[in-house]
Amino acid sequence: MIKLPKIRNTLSKAVVLPSLIFIVGICLLAAVYPTFTESLLNSVKNFIFVNLNWIYVWSVTIFVLFLVYLMFSKYGNIRLGRNNSKPQYSFFSWISMLFAAGMGIGLMYFSVAEPMQHYSDAIFSGNTAVQRAKDAQLYTFFHWGIHAWAIYGIVGLSLAYFSYRYRLPLSLRSCFYPLLKDRIKGRWGNTIDVFALCSTFFGITTTLGFGVVQINSGLETLNVLPGSNFLYQVLIVGVLVSLSVLSAVSGVDKGIRILSNINIITVMLLLLFVLLFGPTVYLIGSFTEGIGNYINNFFNLTFNTHVYEADTQPWFYDWTILYWAWWISWSPYVGLFIARISKGRTIREFIAAVLIIPTLFNFIWMSVFGNSAI
């Protein structure tokens, strides 16, 4: 009998097999029956939109309220680590890393696109231009503000709390320790990981998808590429993923970090550039007003399900609900990152910083780009 060589791996079969079956299944479906896949996805999407949107609205609302409550309660004093431990990173590094966590492809893609689309959407054509501009900014803030960061924050907080204080491994299944005790090592833990894996996987592919499309567009603008179509996108993905794989495999941790830092500086420069060469005073003014508007409408936006406004409902689905889903699927990724950098912080510090700092940056970014464009 021929013995097949056992390929050495560290994969946990119980987690990987179900996930892969799902993922590869979708791959095959999309490859062999693309149009069918598209219509199938659309109908499932619409079903969820119409019937299950409340799950998203409610869960995000609960996330936000819970975090705010924790921050102000006596539980805020609990440290993410041993009681007498000091924070692992200095305050400044911690804040700047949180800043960086907030940036990504989404910002680049949607900074101009989103306010523009809200502004010019036919649904709102009944309002004045000023009202539409203000609303555009408001909705953009809503999608990229505290709610988004509450979504990441819940995962980050749970991960940090259970791994640093209970000395469990830094993984999602540890967060169920109080409910499942040692069963987190078994089937339940595996189930959680499967869902998290699939969710994260598709969240990342979505982001990469947006990135590719935009790069394609950009290269077309710079006349590096003659057009925007799928073939070029395949090319771009091929090149970029190979680069990523190369860097991941060669273990050039330093390289990635340097690259990230350069990127952050470039992003800041771009922001300053647009701010300075754009209508600076107007931007600062609209940013300020935007914050006021946001705070004012905070609860209104949180709970709004548009049941009384049937014509704005599709817009609501297409934007708000999709965003919530996108952030939720990114949350293991971002949550893990912010958990890693927050060892030693108190819960209050953690929540305050996570909810405020990246939100502020997002607001600044969205204001500068969005309002200049309008």
Place this chain on the structure above:
Amino acid sequence: MADGALSRLSGSPDALLFRFLEYFPLTEIASFSSIAIIIIFFITSADSGMFVMNNIATKNARISPKWQTIGWGILLAVLALLLLNAGGLTALQSMTLITALPFSVIRLLFIVSLVKALSIDISYYERDFSATTIPWSGEFWKERLKQIISFHDRKSVNNFIDTTVKDAFTELKEEFLRNGIEADIHSYGKPHRIEVEIKYDKVNNFLYGVRNELRIVSDYLLREDNLPNIEDNRTFYPKSYFGDDREGYDVQLFTKNELISDVLKHYERFIEIISEERNEMFISSNANQRLK
């Protein structure tokens, strides 16, 4: 700034950023930097994405063979492309929508988990010393040590109540009488308890009692070698209780005199409370009726 000119292009959002930059000087450099930014974001996101996936898939394995990470990268790329081909960006978004749904329910469970853990956490660290340790002076420490590490069954607690506690209350009653105050002692069964009561006409009665209370101890204590044997995790202890239903505490470590002092502490507190004018409305004798 573009005075709404860009709104005509909202149909092709991917190009919007670059059209927008055309209104600025140094367009080429700005566009080029933007693309560079996106590319680097792509690479860093994909890179850390692969690690996160691998992390979850291997249950936090420290070091994994390289082909695994590569595998995730390739899978990410392939799927992104296939879905893009099938339905464009909306297809990708739909998948996200679908997979995020069960995960959001899981996250609600995170909150439940956190709440449970946090409340235990706080009470663990805020726990104060037992009330019975207050009078400890350093004498009788050997008896105390013996008391601490023993866990009682129902019989020995009943015995404690019938001897030490009863003697304490009896002596107290006599002393009260010598001072012109009438006190009663009652004992009941189910649960076995004894109490000293001072009746009043116009305000609540003063009540201090000790009853036999059940406590379930953790399994750790049963399994632990370095502690004296206990058979069962159902143990009993004498718990104090009061006329105003405040939370009582374990009194098994009190000597007879210390128990008497404890009753007097509560009595002093009682006198203080009823001597304050403003408490009048709270402690009328109507409250006595519910004790019957």
